[in-house]
Amino acid sequence: NAGVMQNPRHLVRRRGQEARLRCSxxxxxxxxxxxxxxxxxxxxxMVYLQKExxxxxxxxxxxxxxxxxxxxxxxxxxxxxxxxxDSAAYFCASSPGVGETQYFGPGTRLLVL
Amino acid sequence: xxxxxQPTEMTATEGAIVQINCTYQTSGFNGLFWxxxxxxxxxxxxxxxxxxxLEEKGRFSSFLSRSKGYSYLLLKELQxxxxxxxxxxxxxxxxxxxxxxxxxxxxxx
Numbered sequence: 001n002a003g004v005m006q007n008p009r010h011l012v013r014r015r016g017q018e019a020r021l022r023c024s025x026x027x028x029x030x031x032x033x034x035x036x037x038x039x040x041x042x043x044x045x046m047v048y049l050q051k052e053x054x055x056x057x058x059x060x061x062x063x064x065x066x067x068x069x070x071x072x073x074x075x076x077x078x079x080x081x082x083x084x085x086d087s088a089a090y091f092c093a094s095s096p097g098v099g100e101t102q103y104f105g106p107g108t109r110l111l112v113l
Numbered sequence: 114x115x116x117x118x119q120p121t122e123m124t125a126t127e128g129a130i131v132q133i134n135c136t137y138q139t140s141g142f143n144g145l146f147w148x149x150x151x152x153x154x155x156x157x158x159x160x161x162x163x164x165x166x167l168e169e170k171g172r173f174s175s176f177l178s179r180s181k182g183y184s185y186l187l188l189k190e191l192q193x194x195x196x197x198x199x200x201x202x203x204x205x206x207x208x209x210x211x212x213x214x215x216x217x218x219x220x221x222x
Contacts, residue, residue, distance in 0.1 A: 004155075033209065043156070043200065043212040056207045091155060098208040099143050104155040 004105035025094030117213035135201035
């Protein structure tokens with residue numbers, strides 16, 4: 001069984017560009033979570049989505065960040081007009097149901113020049 | 114508020130036992146997870162506690178006391194490959210994980 005897949009694994013962007021991060025959950029999992037890990041810091045929750053719905057976006061910055069999990073296809077985390085402070089590792093996790101164990105993908109390491 | 118505390122770093126010797134503590138104060142609690150994260154890699158699931166007591170899984174055990182807001186991860190017969198960060202996380206009422214800063218464990222020969 002394939003685990004959580006994320007792509008790209010590494011992404012380099014210049015300030016002002018857009019970054020699109022993709023996450024395919026474990027087959028059969030309908031709950032997706034995005035977390036950010038800044039250098040030398042812990043993982044911080046960003047957003048929780050269930051197919052076509054945003055359940056909790058309390059960790060998302062108010063501007064430039066958006067997330068979706070369409071009926072078909074992967075979940076997308078989109079960062080518009082990136083700034084250097086957006087440089088971090090972005091991890092996606094999925095679970096079969098709410099409150100159940102979350103399994104993490106390998107992460108996307110975003111570097112903003 | 115949400116607060117999860119763990120020691121930043123620990124060092125132990127190969128073959129020994131180490132206990133990593135975690136205390137938490139969160140507005141909602143639906144269980145506590147421990148994850149292992151090697152540098153540059155994804156967190157991998159180790160254990161889950163929702164009721165008080167000890168859960169044992171091979172060389173790893175995890176304990177929870179909900180009344181004290183306290184958990185620990187116990188690693189026995191340490192191996193060099195156990196050098197990693199260990200992340201304590203509380204799952205909230207809405208399903209999100211709230212992580213501590215992580216404890217970096219260095220195992221020495």
